[in-house]
Amino acid sequence: TTVLFGKAMMRPTLAHNYPRTGFPLEVSSPLGQGRVNQLGGVFINGRPLPNHIRHQIVEMAHHGVRPCVISRQLRVSHGCVSKILCRYQETGSIRPGAIGGSKSKQGAAADGEKRIEEYKRDNPGMLSWETGTYWRSGSISRIVRCKFGGKLEEEEEEEVESKELEESERRAKHSIEGILGDRCKRALP
DNA sequence: GCCGTGACGGTTGAC
DNA sequence: ATGTCAACCGTCACG
Incomplete structure (x- = not known):
């Protein structure tokens, strides 16, 4: 059943990704199913970008490189670059947020x-x-x-x-x- | 052309 | 041991 999406109903995107090729590209890797985005960059769906890429993004931004250039150069979607940069400005951290867990954890x-x-220090x-x-x-x-x-x-x-x-x-x-x-x-x- | 944003399919981990 | 669910992820496409 379809739910009414927010204001503009962004777009009921097709069965998925990559309309160009017709099928999602997959890249074999020891870690699992890597995929390739439109820019040719490799990513794992649902997982954060590797730390060194995140680092590179903020580093380049630091050097005055424009987000669109960063996106193209690192082959990371501009949405992601924007998100990481925004988060970095807000929190000062390049790290991804906490994935998983339950609500009560917040309490x-x-x-x-x-x-x-303490635990981390001890272990x-x-x-x-x-x-x-x-x-x-x-x-x-x-x-x-x-x-x-x-x-x-x-x-x-x-x-x-x-x-x-x-x-x-x-x-x-x-x-x-x-x-x-x-x-x-x-x-x- | 650039960029902010929301839908989407996906993963994770506490409960 | 298994399932549920709400958090997050990055990509894609719209505006």
Whole structure:
């Protein structure tokens, strides 16, 4: 059953994407189904853009590169560039928002925030990305920034990022995904 | 041509 | 163990 969409009923888009090719392009990757957007960029539907791309976006914007150029150069839709840049201006964070979880979590968030930080400190091996606590962005980021008096952002961002990268690499070697991923890599030419 | 925005199909994770 | 549901994601296309 069709619901009446907002004001303009944007467009009941066709069965999906890529009217040019007629079918969604897929790209095999160890992580799952990668897809290719109109600009030729690879993305995973439903998942955030990789961190280094997000970083590049804000970095280029920082250097005065126009969003449309960033979009074309990085092959990321301009909507996404706009969104990431807007969020960066608002929150100062390049990170995606918290995906998943339930509503009641928000109520517990205020209480749980501290415990998450503690937990992360006590379990440095636990990758936030993997545990789903990678929701350090937005309001949380703001709270932390306030707490620590304006620090954070880029340095902290990079700190966390490189830590996570390191961790994910180390963990990947011992995880099923890592093993499978390795196999995939080896299977490739 | 650029950019803000909303629908869409998708993923995630707490409950 | 499984299902539900509300959050988020990036793309696409309109205006």
